[in-house]
Amino acid sequence: MNWRRIRALMRRYLYLYRRSPPRIMEVFFWPVMDLLVWGFLYKFLVANHTFNWISYLISAMIFWDIIYRAQQGVTIAFLEDVWSRNLLNLFVAPLRRSEFIAATFLVGLIKIIAITLVLSVLALAFYDFNLLNLGLALVPFFFNLLIFGWAVGLFTTALIVRWGNASEALAWGIPFLVQPLSAVFYPVSILPAWLQPLAWAMPCSHVFEGMRDVMRGEAFSWAQFGWAAGLNVIYLLAAALFFRRMFDVAREKGLLSKLGTQ
Amino acid sequence: MPGIEPIERPVVEVVELTKTFANTTAVNRLSFTVPRGQILGFLGANGAGKTTAIQILLGLIKPTSGVVRMFGQDMEQARIAILQRANFTSAYTALPGNLKVSENLTVFAGLYGVRKAPEKIRALLELLEIGHLKNSLTGQLSSGESTRVNLCKSLLNDPELLLLDEPTASLDPDIADKVRKLLKRIQTERGITMIYTSHNMRDVEEICDRIIFLQKGRKIADGTGSQVLAQFQQKTLEDVFIHVSRSGELLSEEEVKERGGTPP
Ligand SMILES: Nc1ncnc2c1ncn2[C@@H]1O[C@H](COP(=O)(O)OP(=O)(O)OP(=O)(O)O)[C@@H](O)[C@H]1O
Ligand SMILES: [Mg+2]
Numbered sequence: 001m002n003w004r005r006i007r008a009l010m011r012r013y014l015y016l017y018r019r020s021p022p023r024i025m026e027v028f029f030w031p032v033m034d035l036l037v038w039g040f041l042y043k044f045l046v047a048n049h050t051f052n053w054i055s056y057l058i059s060a061m062i063f064w065d066i067i068y069r070a071q072q073g074v075t076i077a078f079l080e081d082v083w084s085r086n087l088l089n090l091f092v093a094p095l096r097r098s099e100f101i102a103a104t105f106l107v108g109l110i111k112i113i114a115i116t117l118v119l120s121v122l123a124l125a126f127y128d129f130n131l132l133n134l135g136l137a138l139v140p141f142f143f144n145l146l147i148f149g150w151a152v153g154l155f156t157t158a159l160i161v162r163w164g165n166a167s168e169a170l171a172w173g174i175p176f177l178v179q180p181l182s183a184v185f186y187p188v189s190i191l192p193a194w195l196q197p198l199a200w201a202m203p204c205s206h207v208f209e210g211m212r213d214v215m216r217g218e219a220f221s222w223a224q225f226g227w228a229a230g231l232n233v234i235y236l237l238a239a240a241l242f243f244r245r246m247f248d249v250a251r252e253k254g255l256l257s258k259l260g261t262q
Numbered sequence: 263m264p265g266i267e268p269i270e271r272p273v274v275e276v277v278e279l280t281k282t283f284a285n286t287t288a289v290n291r292l293s294f295t296v297p298r299g300q301i302l303g304f305l306g307a308n309g310a311g312k313t314t315a316i317q318i319l320l321g322l323i324k325p326t327s328g329v330v331r332m333f334g335q336d337m338e339q340a341r342i343a344i345l346q347r348a349n350f351t352s353a354y355t356a357l358p359g360n361l362k363v364s365e366n367l368t369v370f371a372g373l374y375g376v377r378k379a380p381e382k383i384r385a386l387l388e389l390l391e392i393g394h395l396k397n398s399l400t401g402q403l404s405s406g407e408s409t410r411v412n413l414c415k416s417l418l419n420d421p422e423l424l425l426l427d428e429p430t431a432s433l434d435p436d437i438a439d440k441v442r443k444l445l446k447r448i449q450t451e452r453g454i455t456m457i458y459t460s461h462n463m464r465d466v467e468e469i470c471d472r473i474i475f476l477q478k479g480r481k482i483a484d485g486t487g488s489q490v491l492a493q494f495q496q497k498t499l500e501d502v503f504i505h506v507s508r509s510g511e512l513l514s515e516e517e518v519k520e521r522g523g524t525p526p
Contacts (some may be wrong), residue, residue, distance in 0.1 A: 085354065251322065
């Protein structure tokens with residue numbers, strides 16, 4: 001063991017952290033998000049220990065995965081073309097951006113359907129939890145989560161188009177920034193009052209609240225559905241405009257080829 | 263064909279093209295036209311603006327000012343229609359490594375709307391002498407092999423215009439020679455127009471009908487190989503290259519004209 005060599009290697013990491021705020025953020029990001037999600041969940045469970053909270057968690061897990069996979073479907077597909085240096089090949093073909101995005105949306109959808117099926121069968125087998133008990137409400141829940149996931153995916157992809165490799169970590173991070181805010185595992189009311197408006201601004205909060213309503217035996221909430229769908233339209237539109245704008249900026253700054261070839 | 267074609271419009275028309283990045287002017291008031299069937303070589307030192315110019319032609323970079331027309335259409339307005347009739351490859355792009363060669367080519371055949379894709383792909387692989395690689399994973403090919411696969415991709419749509427950015431950069435002399443001959447043959451047989459960049463003077467001398475010399479984004483010479491040699495009073499293109507690089511100062515427009523650097 002040579003202390004000088006160990007120090008040389010440590011210095012290498014410190015150089016990077018010193019220059020890169022995103023990296024420092026990342027060090028704290030995951031632990032903080034974990035603490036928030038599990039902390040709020042714990043708070044919720046302590047206050048409501050009589051519920052059948054296992055089914056809550058399982059359906060929340062399955063539903064959260066819809067958002068996450070939809071987002072990853074778009075962003076990782078794009079990154080894979082960056083990593084394989086294929087991006088230029090695609091964008092010198094007679095291909096519209098919207099067509100590229102539509103393809104990633106649809107492949108994502110196919111994957112999500114398959115994953116959701118597998119997860120619900122497993123949940124039935126291992127935990128005696130039947131997702132189909134949610135009945136027809138499943139359909140609007142599913143599509144609202146899917147569309148929100150697409151919107152987040154489009155947004156994270158736009159960041160990568162514009163800021164390149166430096167923002168790659170966001171591809172994985174952003175959904176989990178959304179998670180503590182969107183009442184996945186606990187109701188919005190558990191959050192501190194000042195965070196609640198932010199939570200209600202997330203389309204998926206309304207889905208998760210609606211899901212818990214139905215699981216408690218209450219009627220499907222059309223109000224929650226309306227909020228989720230309305231917000232989704234706004235988010236998807238905003239994400240599409242943002243993507244288009246960032247793509248144009250990348251074209252102006254000559255970043256597309258840098259993404260694809262470095 | 264009977265009947266008289268009117269004087270044909272150039273395939274590529276570039277007028278006063280300028281691209282300024284944050285603090286570099288990568289392409290500076292560049293104008294040129296390329297008639298159908300010509301192979302035009304872009305020569306110039308590292309950072310002279312060759313790649314930037316080609317990527318503007320492809321719509322990958324938005325010019326700061328100037329006009330690019332291809333097939334008579336404005337690039338900013340008719341991007342899709344233009345790209346349908348053109349293609350591109352470079353040593354710095356690759357097809358996804360986790361797909362087989364034939365799978366990759368099938369995907370791109372779909373993007374370009376190629377009819378009878380399997381036959382087309384087989385014929386192109388034969389043409390480039392890589393028929394045996396059809397079922398290989400693209401990521402496992404040697405760089406020379408993947409260069410040829412990329413060339414296959416770039417010929418899928420029978421392009422009328424082929425833009426090549428250092429296509430021979432990683433080829434051994436034997437394969438590089440074959441690729442040059444192939445490109446030349448494609449040009450003669452199909453009348454494809456090409457714009458070609460390379461740091462290999464041999465490439466340029468052998469296949470280019472015409473050379474544009476770029477220095478710091480500006481065109482400082484434009485003509486056939488021998489015209490360019492005469493302009494700089496050098497014996498080989500390599501000498502011209504070194505002369506231009508070391509002369510340091512940018513030649514003024516007057517100097518360029520004095521030396522006879524007018525377009526053919
Ligand atoms: N996206 C960009 N942002 C900022 N500057 C850039 C960008 N792309 C290119 N440049 C600069 O523009 C100039 C021209 O670059 P370009 O890549 O066109 O040169 P080139 O002639 O292709 O060089 P090479 O022979 O090394 O490939 C260089 O000074 C380069 O640093
Ligand atoms: Mg270059």
